[in-house]
Amino acid sequence: MPRAYDRAITIFSPEGRLYQVEYALELVKRGAPIAGVSSPEGVVLAANEAPESRLEDPDYYRKLFQLDDHVGAAIAGLSSDARVLINYARVYCQSNKLLYDEPVDIEALTRRIGDLAQVYTQHAGVRPFGVSMIVGGVDRVGCRIFSTDPSGSYRGYRATAVGRRSEEANRVLEEGYRLDISLEEAIALALRAVRTASEGSPTARELRVAVIPADTRTFRRLSVEEVEKYLR
């Protein structure tokens, strides 16, 4: 039963664990499921955005965010914490564009988000961010997917899922993924992973999808009708 480690801000336990970071991960693991899948034809981000009430306005987005023309992010965890990272990432994209006159590298962007998150795990007076993100986009290297967590660590993936029941969602991804997967198949696979991890079986209204095709390199949200097509 851990006790003392809860009190101080993000220090090591005798086993060398950072409890505050692990507790933040517990919050992430209870978050609504998200997934990202890369294909040679583009990158897909998907999320369960089921509203809490029938009167919730469907016209604003809570889980999928555009960071720049060619890159977006899906979040799992505390949305107010996520906004801090999203704002930070957007500023980084813009200043990168101004400085170097070219779209930001997806890994460099993810590393930067992770670097900010790391600071909140090593200094007193703050708590870690209670959010994990899947960052996906198309840059000079190709179609790429990364995920970050509250420790500030990140990893590159071809496809990955985060949030509630992510083990099951990742099993769906591992079974369905091929290196030559088409963008259409990637959308269907991402949606399947998110639905597998969701409670009940969410409808097209409750699922959100964004794609960054390799040719246009432009973030685009799918309409409810388009999502519907992939659920059949």
Add this chain to the structure above:
Amino acid sequence: MPRAYDRAITIFSPEGRLYQVEYALELVKRGAPIAGVSSPEGVVLAANEAPESRLEDPDYYRKLFQLDDHVGAAIAGLSSDARVLINYARVYCQSNKLLYDEPVDIEALTRRIGDLAQVYTQHAGVRPFGVSMIVGGVDRVGCRIFSTDPSGSYRGYRATAVGRRSEEANRVLEEGYRLDISLEEAIALALRAVRTASEGSPTARELRVAVIPADTRTFRRLSVEEVEKYLR
């Protein structure tokens, strides 16, 4: 029985919860009921402002605030905390007008309020704000309602209620809401939601209503006589 988490300022519990934020929500849940309803013809904010004493001056407002010409807010929780957010929102509206020469976007305004509230949940040396808000107004997108809470999260709604017995008030809203609801009907519905959540049955003197009609886009408080009309 939570213990250690109470002592340190807003850190994660082992289950990944932020107790200070949840305790602040307890304060909000004991606050006098407020409601917001959007209609194609405008937005309605309503609140129970029953005075604590017969000698209280009825000519000042405690729950409904104008933020800019086209946007207002209702608050539930600690009014002194709310004023900090209200002041911040008003400054943001004004500087937005100066910078871009156009009325602020309602979602952008709400997000900004939430961003400030989030800071108070992640840094030591402060406590979260003990207040939730319904922000409503008419902007280029249309008639819109958002609500924020002490975590800094926000959501968009067509109609929503916050504060004491908000589940019952929200049930009233869900039953009575239609997408084509008229402004008159929206006022009546908002008042019904607030009265349902109130103790006793408050009179027109104790209920406050503000509307932002879609045509004028101008915040206006209803007189006691006008409110009376909707209670019949």
Add this chain to the structure above:
Amino acid sequence: MPRAYDRAITIFSPEGRLYQVEYALELVKRGAPIAGVSSPEGVVLAANEAPESRLEDPDYYRKLFQLDDHVGAAIAGLSSDARVLINYARVYCQSNKLLYDEPVDIEALTRRIGDLAQVYTQHAGVRPFGVSMIVGGVDRVGCRIFSTDPSGSYRGYRATAVGRRSEEANRVLEEGYRLDISLEEAIALALRAVRTASEGSPTARELRVAVIPADTRTFRRLSVEEVEKYLR
């Protein structure tokens, strides 16, 4: 039996209460009684300033303060804490006069005092102010009375009492108040409220009264002889 909440500076208890603020209110509730009454003819502030010793100098004031020509305040609680707010209010009155060339609005002044008090309830490294105030004066709106408390909240009143046994004093005010009360009657009512809440029955030497008449809009302290007149 609250425990942990006492240690940290003004954080929420599980029930969403701010214990430090409530403890400060305990101090206020033990303070000598004060009252404020507004009449169409002016505003009255009254206080029990019974000295602690026979050798105390009667020629200085401890409970009633002039803030500007047209506005004053009565305090209940820790007088050294009150002075911080009094000094702050006086500076605000002066700078308001310099900036806008008109007397400060009474509600705006009270809100400002409350805003300062609120800061001391949300940030670590300080404790709340152990004082409540009745602010009264005459401005463009009319004759007005407000009260603030250690949370930084404020409310408008026609008449109100704060401090020791304030329930009884407020009952006296509710019974005796009329909307068309004369200034003379208002003085007598305020004194009756203060005496009711006092231990023993204080004499004219121990009671202090200040008035801001609607015509002169000028703060004036009553002499012992004048007070005497109202006690008969």
Add this chain to the structure above:
Amino acid sequence: MPRAYDRAITIFSPEGRLYQVEYALELVKRGAPIAGVSSPEGVVLAANEAPESRLEDPDYYRKLFQLDDHVGAAIAGLSSDARVLINYARVYCQSNKLLYDEPVDIEALTRRIGDLAQVYTQHAGVRPFGVSMIVGGVDRVGCRIFSTDPSGSYRGYRATAVGRRSEEANRVLEEGYRLDISLEEAIALALRAVRTASEGSPTARELRVAVIPADTRTFRRLSVEEVEKYLR
């Protein structure tokens, strides 16, 4: 048995008390007795400055300090803490003289000392001053005596005593004081109060007296021979 309140710096106990301030007062109550008496002919400050050892040098002062030509102070409590306030008061007297070209008002000076002391009771990272002071002098209002305590509160007196067994010393003052007391009588009375509160019966060598006559308005220390005269 108070416990938690001791740990944090000057926060409220559930009864609304500031323990650190009360503990500082305990220190004051153990301090050597001091007294101040005002007469129409001038102000008297007296103190028991009995040395701790026979080898102590009688030619420096520990309890009575001149603050300006027309004003002095007696201290009870921690002399090193007192020096901070004395230094602060002297600077205030000088800058007041420079700014307004007139001697400082005694109440304004005392309030200023109290304002500094108050800051040390409301902010973390410091402890209250462990000292009470009697400030006395002659200004445009007349011959005046004030006392401050560790909370930063102050009160005006005609005569008062602070420190060890101050109740008995104050009883002596109440019995012996008259409004038309002469300066000679005031000196004798102040000495009687200090001696009453002292252990044993201190001699002229152990008692210190300073006077500010109403005509000269100039602080003057009495010699051992002069003090001797009043003890007969």
Add this chain to the structure above:
Amino acid sequence: MPRAYDRAITIFSPEGRLYQVEYALELVKRGAPIAGVSSPEGVVLAANEAPESRLEDPDYYRKLFQLDDHVGAAIAGLSSDARVLINYARVYCQSNKLLYDEPVDIEALTRRIGDLAQVYTQHAGVRPFGVSMIVGGVDRVGCRIFSTDPSGSYRGYRATAVGRRSEEANRVLEEGYRLDISLEEAIALALRAVRTASEGSPTARELRVAVIPADTRTFRRLSVEEVEKYLR
């Protein structure tokens, strides 16, 4: 059972130990194994970078980093912490080149990394870095290997291994090392040390190798095919 020392940030225990530093070392000891071997012909860094999932992208590096043309580093522990040190080291290399127009000395670089780590063990408000590093490269002195740990200490080695089961890996190194070892042999030896410390027997896809040959003095990563060759 250590207790109090966990709470405060990096203070001494009665035995003169810094628990937070030791706990950070526990994290390092659970990290994937890394090794460094110097030969007269160049320096070798090797790491087990086995992915956590089949869908992880093999084209980004997590354990081996280039710091400058002639120097690289392998890390064991928390990768987000390591990035802070890596970024710091890279900036130091660049500014050294700008200031002195020559490649940085490997020991000076390692000492600098250790100096930063040391700061995090002596000051409150931060925790130590949860990472150890092997820094290797070729400078004017020759082919050199150093390792740093969370205390900020560093040591020079001819060959060393850090991370999980490092005792066994170091035994392999001690047995296989000769002063005149060739670069080819050094690569094979480093891989043997890493494989010995790994769970299961990692394939070429899971092992990463970087070399800095003495002639080119240029950091180069080996391809999967090259690594394969050394595993036969």
Add this chain to the structure above:
Amino acid sequence: MPRAYDRAITIFSPEGRLYQVEYALELVKRGAPIAGVSSPEGVVLAANEAPESRLEDPDYYRKLFQLDDHVGAAIAGLSSDARVLINYARVYCQSNKLLYDEPVDIEALTRRIGDLAQVYTQHAGVRPFGVSMIVGGVDRVGCRIFSTDPSGSYRGYRATAVGRRSEEANRVLEEGYRLDISLEEAIALALRAVRTASEGSPTARELRVAVIPADTRTFRRLSVEEVEKYLR
């Protein structure tokens, strides 16, 4: 058994005591004995500087310090803490000479040292100085001796002893002191006080003496041979 007061930095205990200051005094009371004696012919400072080891270098001083031409100090307690005060005092002497072109007043110098020490007893984040000092010298007032302690308080003396068994040393001083004591006699008396308080009976090699004669007003250390003379 005091407990809570040990944890927080220098706050008041319920009896109005500052434990950290009292604990620092415990350290002083275990320090090697020092003494100061003033005579009309000059001032004497003496200390037991018995080395801890036979190999200690006798040619540096640990207990007696020159502060300016005409003033010196002896210390009891933590020598590293004392150096901070010594450095501070020397700078004050120099800047006083520059500003006023005359040697510093001994009491003003001692008060300044005490003022610095006081700061360390009232603010968090520091601990009090673990040292008491005897400051002695010859200024316009005459030959003077003062002592300061960890609280920042100071007192004037004709002769005083501090450190281990200071009660006994002070008894020796009280018995042997006369107002017309010669400098020679003062040296012998100071040495007798220090030896009385010392363990064993220290030789001339272990005792240090410095004098500031009234005529030269110049600090001078006595040689071992001179000290020897006074021990016979």
Add this chain to the structure above:
Amino acid sequence: MPRAYDRAITIFSPEGRLYQVEYALELVKRGAPIAGVSSPEGVVLAANEAPESRLEDPDYYRKLFQLDDHVGAAIAGLSSDARVLINYARVYCQSNKLLYDEPVDIEALTRRIGDLAQVYTQHAGVRPFGVSMIVGGVDRVGCRIFSTDPSGSYRGYRATAVGRRSEEANRVLEEGYRLDISLEEAIALALRAVRTASEGSPTARELRVAVIPADTRTFRRLSVEEVEKYLR
């Protein structure tokens, strides 16, 4: 069993001890043995630098450091902490040379190191340095040896040993030291002291010696062969 004192940063225990400083000394007492010996012909510093592993690089130094041409230091304790002091000392030597155009005085240098160490024992937010040093060199005064400890205190010696089993090493020094010891003899004596305090009997490869001869006043490390010579 000390408890509370461990938690707060370097405060006094009831007996007037600084536990954090004493705990740091425990670390020093477990450090590898070092010794310093001064002779009329020069100063010797010696240390046991036995490597932890057979693969450790013998060509870097961990215990003996050159601070300036004419002065060096040996360290016992935490090497990463020592580096902070070493860096500080080197900067001080250089700036002293620039300012005064002469080599730094050895005692002034040691005092400066001690002054920095003292700061870390009196202020919160840091812990003391876990290192003791022997500073030795030749300046205008002659051949000199000083040692500092974690409290910031320092003492002058003719010969001294610090670290593991320093009592035994110091006994060796006391027995073997003569005031007219030759440099050759001093080297042999220092090595004997270090070997006595070491576990096993270290060879010339494991022992390090540096000398600063009185004639050259230049720090020089002895080769393994030279050390060998003194071990016969």
